[in-house]
Amino acid sequence: MNVPLQYDYRPEHLTHSEPNKYGLSDLRKEEMILNMGPQHPSTHGVLRLEIITDGEVVVDVVPHLGYLHRCFEKHAESLPFNQIIPYVDRMDYVAAMNSEHAYVMGVERMLGIENDIPKRVEYIRVLVAELNRLASHFVAIGTYAMDIGAYTPFLWMMRDREQILRLLEWVCGARMLYNYIWIGGLFYDLPVDFEERCAEFIRYLKPKLIELQQLVIENKIFIQRTANVGVLPMPTAINYGCTGPVLRGSGLRYDLRRVDNYSVYPELDFDIPIGTGEMGTLGDCWDRNWVRVAECWESVKIIEQCLAKLTTDYARTRDFDPQAMVPKKIRPKAMDFYARAESSKGELGFFFRTDGRSDVPVRCKARACSFHNLSVISEISRGGLLADLVAVIGSLDLVMGEVDR
Template identity: 75%
Template sequence: MSKIQYQFKKENLAISEPTKHKAEQLRTEEMLINLGPQHPSMHGVLRLEVITDGEIIKEVVPHIGYLHRCFEKHAESMAYNQTIPYVDRMDYVAAMNSEHAYALGIEKMLGITQQIPKRVEYIRVLVAELNRIASHFVALGTYGLDIGAVTPFLWLMRDREHILRLLEWVSGARMLYNYIWIGGLYYDLPVGFEEKCQEFADYLQPKLTEFQQLLVENKIFVERTANIGVLPLAMAINYGVTGPMLRASGLKFDLRKVDAYSVYPELDFEIPVGQGQMGTLGDCWDRTYVRAMECAESLKIVKQCLLRLTTDLKRTREFDPQAAVPKKIRFKEQIDYYARAENPKGELGFFFRTIPNSDIPFRIKARACSFCNLSVLSALSKGVMLADLIAIVGSLDLVMGEVDR
């Protein structure tokens, strides 16, 4: 070996040893990754700060931003009945349900729940359950899309479009309805609506069975979601998780049954719960299963409402959907009141604080379902693979209009 060759080999060894040592360090050092957003409308609204050790997640910190919704601040400068269009913009995928919860809260404070006509109550439940199905279709379709299944998304968006057209026919708006008013409705159902809705219900019944086979029972989907993101019941309760996420962990808790508001006590429907059929109780598959089963139960409610609305609660010329709408909403004294209802994503609650002799509230605070359900993400994601985080986030069914603060 020449002197030049020996010198080159010596220098090469001197460089390669520290480099090899640094490579070993990189294999064990934690990395900070900013995950998301994956959708154009999500920029600045939700960002996940993920600390990983290789492919294993050590910590997930959700950073929430602003969607310029400002519902709670708007409510402090407007009359109670003028706030309903802003309620729509919270969970904009299930606006009817949000309006229903808000209107029920004010009506209970005013003590006028007994004055609401039965036809109004059944119409409210009818449109709310149609919107519940549409909301679950978005949750299920986009969840399949998140983990690689394109066809279920296209099928569900096709059927959701029928629901949106029905709700647009009722209210005049595609997604943000302002249809359920305090004390009544904006207008009665259009002529011929009951027949078209019944036609849609008959069409959708077999489609739900097809979807069950296409996605929920699909072998690849089961393997991708079973035993992933397991949410124990005790953890769900401690974090304030509600709705399908809570029921997927095994607790049969639904405010439509527990609080028995509106005309739900007069209707026959079941509360689906997770049973750990494909994996562990409370996993991502259970959350998908519960939402799919709730679509079938909501369809049962829709059919029962249509039966009542076309028999003993038929439309008449004398019927006025605004007969019980108060002309002015004022409270003589300060009242602190909390009202809640079952939204597609969980318990939507409103805390009201009134100003004496004023039609503008001092404070309205919303207990948003998605905001509370998001809080459990960090606990669910510890120790899982990075790829599984996408499956877990999708199973939460988040709508950013409820999350921003």
């Protein structure tokens, strides 16, 4: 190719003479490739983003994965079903109880014992899962506020999350990776006086959630940084397989706790918040964060109902054994089976293939909600400003242990 010897030569494919979205038609610009991560704190883990920019405008974003590969599926294919639970904890380590709940219910349905689980066990499972959902959303909201420049909400969220982690540590002895929900039951019953301590925490938390809304979600600067940014239309969210608050922020009332009616959720009263475009465009970063805050209130309602049931209808008894239905040997029939549940970030599913002869799955595949939510980042970042890309990443609430699993 003949290259003119002139100082201002630019290849044709990098020259933009047509007006861009900001009306800058008289400037000749170059596309530039930047790397964000994999150690950048605002990428929420070891995620590398290859960003193609035109000045301050994002032309395209290409995520590169695999920096935190945990080999979960191959580990699971070499272990009995009951020994896989600690590895499930390490996928979404911010919401391990929710992951355990999804996995254990899947195995129980495959074995056909889901209807034999005692009601007290079911209510305890939902109680600890909703506590962990609160803790997960606190991390999402707190780190998101810090990503866009507000430090105080992060400290407040970590303060309240710490109390939840202390409650869960009291239940099972572990701070983040629990191995508490077992196939057929629980590792142990709730400690004595746990229900009272949990109810006391919920009373403390309610005014803190009101402060959170005023400090963050209703804050003028927060609204200006998130409204009309990273807009995800509902059809695009569905096509990319997005679930959880990312999908509900786009206006679709889809929650597996209501769609599949698993465990004791059909007996509980709670709503499914969705984005409405109140502060900007439907499906923007503000909507996704508002849905998480609204879901915190719904989790509080669920926890209060579980506590009421656990102290009246299904109160502890001296002869109650949470491991009574735990199978001594897990050997399912030869089949392909898929089960799913609503994690704090969306639909978490597990596919099992069994041969009928072993207690080890022939194939185990996890459907990670963070992976699908991350896949949409290119669609909702193109044409935006580079400064807004961090806001877009944070609004997806990614955990790379689940993406790279």
